[in-house]
Amino acid sequence: MRKISLGKLALPLYAVIAIIYLLIPIAYTFVFSFNDSVKSNIAWRGFTFDKWLEVCNQQGVCEAFGNSVLIGVISTVIATALGTMIAIALVRYRFKFRSAVSLLLFLPMATPEVVLGAGLASQFLSLGAQKGLVTIIIAHVMFCLSFVVVTVKARVASLDPALEEAGRDLYGSPSQVFWKITFPLLLPGIMAAALLSFALSFDDFIITNFNAGPETTFPKFVYTAAARGIPAEANVVGSAVFLLAIAIVVTLQVRGSRKQKRLLKIK
Amino acid sequence: MAFAAFSGGPAKTHKPMKSGRVALFLLLPGLLYLGLFFLTPLFSLIITSLQVPDPSGEIGRYQYGFAIENYWIVIESYWPHILRSFGYALLATVFALIISYPLAYFIGVKARRWPLLQGLLLTLVIAPFFISFLLRTLAWKQIFSNESWIVTSLQSIGALAQDQYLVGTPFMVIFGLTYAFIPFMTLPLYTTLERLDIRYLEAGADLYATPATTFRKITLPLSMPGIISGTLLTFIPIAGDYVNASRDFLGSTDTAMIGNVVETNYLQINDYPAASALSVLLMLAILVIVTFYVKRSGTDDLL
Numbered sequence: 001m002r003k004i005s006l007g008k009l010a011l012p013l014y015a016v017i018a019i020i021y022l023l024i025p026i027a028y029t030f031v032f033s034f035n036d037s038v039k040s041n042i043a044w045r046g047f048t049f050d051k052w053l054e055v056c057n058q059q060g061v062c063e064a065f066g067n068s069v070l071i072g073v074i075s076t077v078i079a080t081a082l083g084t085m086i087a088i089a090l091v092r093y094r095f096k097f098r099s100a101v102s103l104l105l106f107l108p109m110a111t112p113e114v115v116l117g118a119g120l121a122s123q124f125l126s127l128g129a130q131k132g133l134v135t136i137i138i139a140h141v142m143f144c145l146s147f148v149v150v151t152v153k154a155r156v157a158s159l160d161p162a163l164e165e166a167g168r169d170l171y172g173s174p175s176q177v178f179w180k181i182t183f184p185l186l187l188p189g190i191m192a193a194a195l196l197s198f199a200l201s202f203d204d205f206i207i208t209n210f211n212a213g214p215e216t217t218f219p220k221f222v223y224t225a226a227a228r229g230i231p232a233e234a235n236v237v238g239s240a241v242f243l244l245a246i247a248i249v250v251t252l253q254v255r256g257s258r259k260q261k262r263l264l265k266i267k
Numbered sequence: 268m269a270f271a272a273f274s275g276g277p278a279k280t281h282k283p284m285k286s287g288r289v290a291l292f293l294l295l296p297g298l299l300y301l302g303l304f305f306l307t308p309l310f311s312l313i314i315t316s317l318q319v320p321d322p323s324g325e326i327g328r329y330q331y332g333f334a335i336e337n338y339w340i341v342i343e344s345y346w347p348h349i350l351r352s353f354g355y356a357l358l359a360t361v362f363a364l365i366i367s368y369p370l371a372y373f374i375g376v377k378a379r380r381w382p383l384l385q386g387l388l389l390t391l392v393i394a395p396f397f398i399s400f401l402l403r404t405l406a407w408k409q410i411f412s413n414e415s416w417i418v419t420s421l422q423s424i425g426a427l428a429q430d431q432y433l434v435g436t437p438f439m440v441i442f443g444l445t446y447a448f449i450p451f452m453t454l455p456l457y458t459t460l461e462r463l464d465i466r467y468l469e470a471g472a473d474l475y476a477t478p479a480t481t482f483r484k485i486t487l488p489l490s491m492p493g494i495i496s497g498t499l500l501t502f503i504p505i506a507g508d509y510v511n512a513s514r515d516f517l518g519s520t521d522t523a524m525i526g527n528v529v530e531t532n533y534l535q536i537n538d539y540p541a542a543s544a545l546s547v548l549l550m551l552a553i554l555v556i557v558t559f560y561v562k563r564s565g566t567d568d569l570l
Contacts, residue, residue: 015373018366019391022449025406026398032409042409082297093290103561104298108305110499110557111550112507114526118533118546119308122315125539142304145297203399205510206526210533222401226515230405238402245397246390253386 026242033235040229051232052240058233064221065237071133071217072201075140080194082141083148084186090149091156109146116143117210124211131213139211140204144197151196155189188256195248202241309550316543327537334540341544345528349548352524355437356506359444360452363501364494366445367452371493372486374453375460392453404443404516408434435519443511448504452497459493460486499560503553525549 032041036048056062086105089095108116120139124131163185167177205219212220222234319332342349374392378385395403411417411433421427433439463486471481509526512518518527525545532542 011369011373011377014369015388018370018449019388021366021446022392022395024410025403025446026394028406028410029398029402032406042412043414082300085293086297089290089293093287093293095290095294101294101298104301104306107557108301110503110553111305112503112526112553114507114509114529115312115546115550115553116305116308118529118542119312120304121533122311122539122543123304123308126311126315138304141300145301149297199396203396205401206508209530219399219401222399222405223510223515226401226405230402234402238399242394242398246394249390249393249397253390257386 029235030239030242033232033239035232035235037232039231041232041235042229051236055233055236058231060216060221061218061231061233061237064216064218067133067216068202068218071136071140072198075137075144075201076194076197078137079141079144079148079197080190083145083193083197084152084190086145087149087152087156088182088186090153105146105149108143109150113143113204113206114210117207120207121210131211132215135211135213136208136215136217139207140201143204143207144200147200148193148197151193152186152189155186155192159185191252199245312543312546312550315539316547318540327539329539337540337544338548341541341548345525345545348523348525348528349545351522352506352526352549353552355441355444355512355524356502359441359448359505360498360502362441362445363449363452364498367449367456367497371453371456371460375457376463376465379461389457392450392457395447395450400447401510401516404447404510407439407443407446408517411439434517435514435522437522439517440512440522440524443517444505444508447508447511448501451500451504455497455500456490456493459490463489495560495563499556503556506553507549 032044033051034047034049035041035044036046036050037043038045051058090098090101095101117139120135120142121131124135129135159182164177164181167181172180203219205217205223208217208220209223216224218234218237222230225231225234314331315329316337317331317333317335318329318337319334321328321330370392374385374388378388409415413432413434418427418433421433422429422431427433467485467489468481471485472478476484506524507526509524509530510516512522512524512527514520529542529545529549532538532545
């Protein structure tokens with residue numbers, strides 16, 4: 001006698017439903033980027049490509065998007081450099097106060113965004129600093145840093161020290177060993193960290209809102225627009241970024257699996 | 268992308284090399300940065316929370332002081348918001364766990380034989396990260412809007428009264444919070460379940476344990492690390508969130524959480540001491556939770 005196995009039918013079905021649930025708002029945003037809306041983008045008024053072709057016609061969308069990209073790139077470069085250095089130190093070196101350092105790196109990830117945002121805003125307030133792009137970038141580097149450390153650290157830990165030893169045995173100077181061996185091997189981890197950092201920066205709203213002053217970013221544009229109805233052009237930007245990100249992830253995965261196959265052949 | 272942050276886990280560790288100036292050179296810039304822009308702001312927050320109004324009476328101007336009563340004032344005026352935040356966060360975390368666990372189990376255990384399917388499912392789980400979370404929340408608002416077929420059909424079958432709607436209710440806010448943080452729960456769960464040795468489950472079955480007993484005695488305890496980091500990664504950001512509960516998104520004035528109060532006080536009415544006092548209270552609550560976690564698992568697993 002065979003019972004209907006939980007794992008055979010119910011679980012896959014459940015997984016499919018859960019995934020669909022996760023994707024519904026994405027599909028909705030995508031579909032409504034083609035809506036021939038006039039002011040607010042709530043009711044369906046017919047299909048059009050216009051919003052995609054003339055995104056920048058909507059006041060503020062492209063400026064906000066440009067700001068977000070600029071902030072994302074600068075914060076990512078700084079956070080990735082600082083974070084990679086810390087990750088290497090954490091895995092490769094022994095030093096005092098190790099658990100204090102771990103805690104200091106963990107806390108920003110565990111602190112609610114309002115607290116981070118209000119804290120920095122208080123600091124800028126008491127220093128009398130003008131809020132703007134610089135203060136946003138300072139804030140973004142701060143919360144991206146720990147995520148970079150976590151991501152790169154995993155890669156450093158899986159690195160075989162014998163490869164670097166071989167470099168030293170062949171009379172490579174420390175900087176040669178780093179740039180010719182360590183860095184290329186760490187590169188996938190560093191790239192992943194940079195992508196994560198850019199994604200976090202690009203999508204951040206709460207911390208940005210506290211430290212942006214008059215400057216707008218894409219999330220801030222959406223938040224402000226939400227009060228009076230969000231234009232379809234915002235959906236266009238969101239959908240385009242989504243498609244681009246998915247393309248990057250799929251390319252990286254396909255490349256990774258190809259590389260693995262090649263390596264298996266060599267073995 | 269974000270998935271990479273959780274997938275690391277403690278890999279095999281090599282013997283750390285000698286300490287020295289190199290370590291200091293590598294650590295110092297980043298730690299200095301965190302000191303300046305993470306730790307000092309927390310102190311700024313405490314100092315601001317104790318400030319007293321400027322004698323000039325000008326709005327938004329404060330003087331240094333030691334007004335510990337600021338804390339009693341915010342607790343007295345905002346205790347419903349504080350309770351609501353932790354209540355919503357608790358419920359949303361539990362719902363996210365209930366929804367995520369079977370999903371993570373399927374991806375991590377059942378889909379193991381098909382790496383391609385596993386990769387595809389994981390990409391789909393993190394897909395929401397690639398689209399602005401404000402847009403996603405607005406999408407739910409419109410899907411459940413007062414004119415939507417969901418609301419009108421619920422009204423026609425009598426589940427909702429004619430003048431009752433979904434947007435603006437606690438239900439909607441908790442729904443939105445649960446949705447937004449499911450990936451943060453699913454990924455750490457997946458990471459631990461992926462390493463689960465199936466032979467333990469087979470051994471359980473061989474010893475005549477029912478599937479339920481096997482789950483309770485083997486799977487659940489072995490996936491505990493994932494459950495703990497998942498709940499931590501979900502509960503904390505939810506407790507501080509103010510987008511879902513905002514009036515322009517899924518909430519109303521009746522659903523305002525701590526985050527909303529902090530935002531209003533800080534950015535709109537410029538009552539910095541009250542906003543800071545509330546933030547400090549929120550941070551203290553979170554620190555208690557983190558301390559509990561560190562006591563249980565140590566600092567090595569933090570990163």
